[in-house]
Amino acid sequence: MTEFERLVDIIAGARPNFMKIAPIVRAIRGGSRGVACRIVHTGQHYDRSMSGDFFEQLGIPSPDANLEVGSGTQAEQTAAVMVRYERLLLDRPPAICLVVGDVNSTMACAIASRKLGVPVAHVEGGLRSGDPSMPEEINRLVTDSISNWFFTTSRGANGNLRREGVGEDRLFLVGNTMIDTLLANLDRLRPPSFWDASGLEAGRYCVLTLHRPGNVDLAPRFLELLRGVAASAQPDRVVFPAHPRVARTLESLGPLPPNLLVVPPQPYLEFNHLVRHARVVVTDSGGVTEETTVLGVPCMTLRDSTERPETVEIGTNELVGTDPAAIPAAFHRLRSGGWKRGGIPEFWDGRAGERIAAHLASLLGT
Numbered sequence: 106m107t108e109f110e111r112l113v114d115i116i117a118g119a120r121p122n123f124m125k126i127a128p129i130v131r132a133i134r135g136g137s138r139g140v141a142c143r144i145v146h147t148g149q150h151y152d153r154s155m156s157g158d159f160f161e162q163l164g165i166p167s168p169d170a171n172l173e174v175g176s177g178t179q180a181e182q183t184a185a186v187m188v189r190y191e192r193l194l195l196d197r198p199p200a201i202c203l204v205v206g207d208v209n210s211t212m213a214c215a216i217a218s219r220k221l222g223v224p225v226a227h228v229e230g231g232l233r234s235g236d237p238s239m240p241e242e243i244n245r246l247v248t249d250s251i252s253n254w255f256f257t258t259s260r261g262a263n264g265n266l267r268r269e270g271v272g273e274d275r276l277f278l279v280g281n282t283m284i285d286t287l288l289a290n291l292d293r294l295r296p297p298s299f300w301d302a303s304g305l306e307a308g309r310y311c312v313l314t315l316h317r318p319g320n321v322d323l324a325p326r327f328l329e330l331l332r333g334v335a336a337s338a339q340p341d342r343v344v345f346p347a348h349p350r351v352a353r354t355l356e357s358l359g360p361l362p363p364n365l366l367v368v369p370p371q372p373y374l375e376f377n378h379l380v381r382h383a384r385v386v387v388t389d390s391g392g393v394t395e396e397t398t399v400l401g402v403p404c405m406t407l408r409d410s411t412e413r414p415e416t417v418e419i420g421t422n423e424l425v426g427t428d429p430a431a432i433p434a435a436f437h438r439l440r441s442g443g444w445k446r447g448g449i450p451e452f453w454d455g456r457a458g459e460r461i462a463a464h465l466a467s468l469l470g471t
């Protein structure tokens with residue numbers, strides 16, 4: 106960094122953050138706008154399969170600081186990030202702290218920054234599921250209530266923030282950095298190592314991701330969902346990359362449906378290859394519904410709400426809900442050719458990272 110550059114901290118903690126920061130880091134470090142960045146990894150996700158693989162595949166430079174907070178309860182994890190990030194801030198305060206998404210690290214770093222007088226920019230600000238039983242919704246509400254600027258993915262997000270009293274001068278509709286990463290890597294997607302051995306064929310399998318506490322923490326409920334999806338998907342296989350939080354519960358479930366293929370968490374390029382060629386994706390994630398929308402793959406969300414309504418209104422996503430009894434009807438619609446084709450939301454064009462870097466430069470007056 107030269108003496109003329111202004112420093113922006115870029116915070117990443119958990120898996121869904123890494124694909125969001127990659128294009129921002131690239132745009133800042135690849136440009137000559139007088140902005141420098143310090144990559145701060147909080148260590149919320151620490152396994153190679155949840156973190157290291159993503160840095161490597163997406164070409165994200167190694168973090169400049171790793172807070173190594175690891176796992177814990179909601180409060181323990183949030184507190185650990187705040188305490189450790191505060192030390193870094195006191196040691197060398199940046200001009201702006203940039204947080205992405207809605208994980209515990211996002212909220213924790215936003216709070217620590219504002220309390221020390223460092224302004225906060227929130228990438229993906231303004232999303233609201235309206236369901237405060239999700240930890241991510243609390244993280245969104247708290248982060249947005251103290252952020253100075255918002256880099257948003259949709260007009261709907263801007264509308265939510267306006268209703269909460271945010272003025273136009275703090276709102277920047279930039280598009281979706283997660284989609285920047287997807288579009289930049291489309292040609293690099295590649296089949297996972299188990300593809301050939303397990304006899305998967307494009308268009309003839311289903312991808313399943315489930316990790317929300319409400320769906321997976323109680324074993325009987327989790328098993329009912331797995332059985333419901335596997336039975337409805339017949340004769341297709343159901344490929345289920347299991348997040349660490351579900352791997353332990355899975356072991357206690359006893360025999361699983363024979364067409365369910367449980368695999369470890371997949372690296373970025375392999376996971377999106379699976380998604381791109383699936384007949385359908387069934388998920389309780391938010392980010393995955395954006396990727397299926399852009400890839401034009403039918404998506405069933407096993408939740409009652411979404412903070413990303415454009416994936417339903419414009420894209421290929423449908424809220425099926427959390428009652429396993431609703432799953433067969435959704436598959437019936439899919440098989441009878443009644444699934445919507447979907448379109449792509451405006452500004453999801455692969456240039457969000459560039460727009461963010463340009464706004465940061467003008468906010469910093471460089």
Ligand code: UD1
Binds near residue numbers: 119120121177350
């Ligand atoms: C977090 C985010 C969620 C995001 C998800 C994606 C919050 C509140 N939630 O949920 O928004 O969709 O990440 O993955 O921030 N674990 C490992 N290895 C790891 C990471 C986690 O074994 O590398 C284990 C932890 O020990 C813990 C469990 O997975 O038992 C949950 O991890 P945690 O980061 O607390 O929350 P997630 O459920 O992953």
